[in-house]
Amino acid sequence: MTSVTLSSLKARKRAGEPFSCLTAYDASFAAAAGRAGIDVLLVGDSLGMVLQGHDSTLPVTMDDILYHTRCVARGKGDSLLMVDLPFMGNPSRERLLDNAAALMRAGAELVKVEGEGWMADDIRELTRRGVPVCAHLGLTPQTVHQLGGYKVQGREAEAASRILEDARALVEAGASVILLECVPASLGRAVSEALEVPVIGIGAGPDTDGQILVMHDVLGVTHGRTPRFVKNFLAEAEDIEGAFRRYHEAVLAREFPAAEHCF
Ligand SMILES: Nc1nc(=O)c2c([nH]1)NC[C@@H]1CN(c3ccc(C(=O)N[C@@H](CCC(=O)O)C(=O)O)cc3)CN21
Numbered sequence: 001m002t003s004v005t006l007s008s009l010k011a012r013k014r015a016g017e018p019f020s021c022l023t024a025y026d027a028s029f030a031a032a033a034g035r036a037g038i039d040v041l042l043v044g045d046s047l048g049m050v051l052q053g054h055d056s057t058l059p060v061t062m063d064d065i066l067y068h069t070r071c072v073a074r075g076k077g078d079s080l081l082m083v084d085l086p087f088m089g090n091p092s093r094e095r096l097l098d099n100a101a102a103l104m105r106a107g108a109e110l111v112k113v114e115g116e117g118w119m120a121d122d123i124r125e126l127t128r129r130g131v132p133v134c135a136h137l138g139l140t141p142q143t144v145h146q147l148g149g150y151k152v153q154g155r156e157a158e159a160a161s162r163i164l165e166d167a168r169a170l171v172e173a174g175a176s177v178i179l180l181e182c183v184p185a186s187l188g189r190a191v192s193e194a195l196e197v198p199v200i201g202i203g204a205g206p207d208t209d210g211q212i213l214v215m216h217d218v219l220g221v222t223h224g225r226t227p228r229f230v231k232n233f234l235a236e237a238e239d240i241e242g243a244f245r246r247y248h249e250a251v252l253a254r255e256f257p258a259a260e261h262c263f
């Protein structure tokens with residue numbers, strides 16, 4: 001396998017071939033995911049929940065994310081490395097640029113930011129300075145208290161067209177990738193069809209260009225409530241690397257997500 005890049009993901013989209021993404025937080029799991037063929041690794045701020053035991057991603061700091069990014073960067077093979085900007089990582093333009101620079105120096109190849117259309121200027125500035133950006137729309141866990149829980153977004157026609165318009169505007173501003181979390185499958189499809197850049201989905205239906213899951217969910221070690229969109233792939237594999245491979249193959253074959261994982 002050769003290195004996964006933004007251009008290879010874009011080519012996969014044009015060819016109609018889906019790609020797989022998985023979170024990783026350390027070198028050994030990142031290496032196993034790479035051997036299993038996973039295309040994109042995310043150092044997610046979900047680490048605040050699955051590693052640290054918080055009930056949201058808000059307590060996660062830049063130092064936490066940088067530590068895990070360095071760990072993953074040392075172990076990863078050919079996968080593309082995406083990293084979350086943590087909650088309030090962009091309180092001003094200057095601090096956003098400093099934080100993005102720190103993530104890139106730690107090994108990030110793509111920085112993911114949560115928000116809505118208002119992020120356009122930030123994304124334009126990051127892109128201009130050589131930081132590729134993934135814009136995370138739909139259910140944005142960093143705003144869970146505003147949203148009133150981890151709920152499906154974009155169910156009403158108006159909310160759905162707002163998400164589609166935000167995605168268009170952020171791509172116009174320079175976003176290289178869009179990630180949609182917890183939206184109806186019809187919206188996942190509409191956004192993917194409307195954009196030339198790759199769209200990654202989690203709980204966004206079967207028609208996004210890529211799929212992502214939290215590693216712990218793929219291995220069936222989620223604590224607390226299990227979201228509808230997750231599947232335990234270890235249950236049908238012999239070992240952890242095998243579970244990652246099953247997940248990767250199910251995404252490429254468009255067998256995952258099935259109807260029961262979608263909204
Ligand atoms: N282990 C884990 N997996 C994740 O996917 C994940 C995290 N942690 N932490 C950060 C966020 C939080 N996420 C979540 C958590 C819960 C739901 C959830 O329970 N959603 C309901 C939607 C109900 C509705 O509005 O209809 C569901 O039934 O899936 C969704 C996303 C996704 N992310």
Ligand SMILES: CC(C)C(=O)C(=O)O
Nearest residue numbers: 023044045046084202
């Ligand atoms: C669930 C994914 C998309 C994420 O942002 C994370 O793991 O933090």
Ligand SMILES: [Mg+2]
Nearest residue numbers: 044045046084
């Ligand atoms: Mg996240």
